[in-house]
Amino acid sequence: MQIKDVLLVPGAGAFFYDDQAAIRAGAIQDGFVYIGEPVTPGFTSIRIPAFSLSIGLVLGDDTVVWGDMMGVQYSGAGGRDPLFDASQISVFTSRVVVPRLLDVDVSRFRTSCAKVFKPVERQRLPSAVEYGVSQALLRAAAHLQRKTMAEIICTEFDLPLPTFRIPIYCQSGDAREINVDKMIMKGVDVLPHGLINSRQKFGVNGQTFMEFVRGVAARIRDFGRPGYHPVLHFDVYGWIGHEISLEPQQIADFICRVADSVPGFTLNVESPADFGSTQAQIENYAKIVSILDSRGSDARIVVDERCNTLEDIRLFAEAKGAHLVQIKTPDVGSLADTTRAVLVCKANGVGAYVGGSCTETDLSAQASVHVSMATQADMMLAKPGMGVDEGFSIVGNEQNRLLAILNRRATENVR
Incomplete structure (x- = not known):
């Protein structure tokens, strides 16, 4: 050993x-x-x-x-x-x-x-x-x-073995239009990220961003297969706070306007603002979450920046500082802590998204699949890379292979 x-x-x-x-x-x-x-x-x-x-x-x-x-x-x-x-x-x-x-x-x-x-x-x-x-x-x-690897996680954390795949989320990079079409054609569960990381991409008063959101919904309606209804997920890298306001009420108002422009879709907005510290982020995100919930909005807040470690994730989850926490695997560190982070989110009624980065590798992506499946996270990132096809196949195929192994073993045990 x-x-x-x-x-x-x-x-x-x-x-x-x-x-x-x-x-x-x-x-x-x-x-x-x-x-x-x-x-x-x-x-x-x-x-x-x-x-x-x-x-x-x-x-x-x-x-x-x-x-x-x-x-x-x-x-x-x-x-x-x-x-x-x-x-x-x-x-x-x-x-x-x-x-x-x-x-x-x-x-x-x-x-x-x-x-x-x-x-x-x-x-x-x-x-x-x-x-x-x-x-x-x-x-x-x-x-x-x-x-x-999933069985090891399940055994050591006293979890049931997974029996179904978890939703996969793809990010587009700068090739937004082409990659959105790829995602729709492949039936991706959560899309498209959008990489809204500059004033040019966000637009004055967020108009460019809102047009992009409406455009993605229109492409889904026009070219998606019958019954295809993905979650819309956009990372705005703090630009709502930069361009609109750092006031939680005004941030929530803007997000509601965006959600209202795509009725019938669940809208995830990641990193709406950066308030400068973990504590300030928790307090203000919790206010935004509360406002959206009180309005019955279809929008959900996703936290990324200022939520890096297992302890950060615990603080956000306990404070209801997000609807969904990105567990950014290279920032969290040990996969044992990624496992704990998912379980902490679940214990506090907060969504757990096992994310990571486009900079990762095939090996780290495959290991992340096993942790995500073992913990039954709410969704996981298709990684590595920004090309859609590669990450989606690496993560999706590993999920399918794992389920095939577990199903075979379950069948043998019944015999």
């Missing part, structure tokens, strides 16, 4: 790291490149290719199980960890984490995470390290026990 050796291999994430502060300040986009000087520490340009670091655990039978570390697209923003530096993370992992891994019994996932992720000088390990290493530890436990 011990690890014989540890491999560290640099790799690529599936998208790019972007300087959100520079984009928000008005950086001009020229093709795929942003023109201007970076603002957030660590960025050498406003948009840089995402990189990752793979960690391989060599087990006693010489099987190697892998996990991938990376940051999120908007690293260093909204209280998140700074820009992911693969070389620095590799040095830290070799010095601090590898000795711990070589001294742990990996047959029990939660126990091994607790031992490996102990603080260093009262400081938590970088969330990217926890994320990648926990993927490898979960795969190790699954290999040793000859189970799926």
Whole structure:
């Protein structure tokens, strides 16, 4: 049950790291490149290719199980960890984490995470390290026990085995129109994100955004298959607060107008405003939620920025500071904590959305599927990348494969 050796291999994430502060300040986009000087520490340009670091655990039978570390697209923003530096993370992992891994019994996932992720000088390990290493530890436990990763989560957290798929949510990136059509053709459950991350995309008084919302609903009505009725989900990156108001009442009024423009659809609005701190975000989001609920609106507030760690998620859930919490897996860190985060949301009657970032990899996406299915989250992100097709197939196929394995075992047990 011990690890014989540890491999560290640099790799690529599936998208790019972007300087959100520079984009928000008005950086001009020229093709795929942003023109201007970076603002957030660590960025050498406003948009840089995402990189990752793979960690391989060599087990006693010489099987190697892998996990991938990376940051999120908007690293260093909204209280998140700074820009992911693969070389620095590799040095830290070799010095601090590898000795711990070589001294742990990996047959029990939660126990091994607790031992490996102990603080260093009262400081938590970088969330990217926890994320990648926990993927490898979960795969190790699954290999040793000859189970799926979902079964390990269900056993260790005393959860029933999943019996059905969970809704998949796709994000469009900047290729909004083409990717919206792809999502409709493929029958995606929740769409389209929209990447409303600049004044140009939001528009004066939000008019450009509202037109886009109405346009997405029209495309669904025109080209969706009979009975297809997805949830509409738009991430506005705080632009309602920037362009309309930071007053909860006015934010709620605007969101209601948007929801009223697409009757019959559930409307998710992610990150309507950034109030500058976790506590301010909780208090003001809770007010917006309360106003929308009192009006019986079909709109739901989704929190992302300022809600990064398991403790942040607990605070938002307990305060009803959102209808739906994005559990941004690389920011939360350990997959054990992602599991706990979903359960905390459920215990408080708040929706749990296992998200993440377009900068992730196939391995991190597949591991996220098993946690999402085991906990029966309300929805999960199609990842990695921004192309729709790749992330949707990786996440959807892994869900289907998992259910096929579990159904076969259930049938065998009945016999």
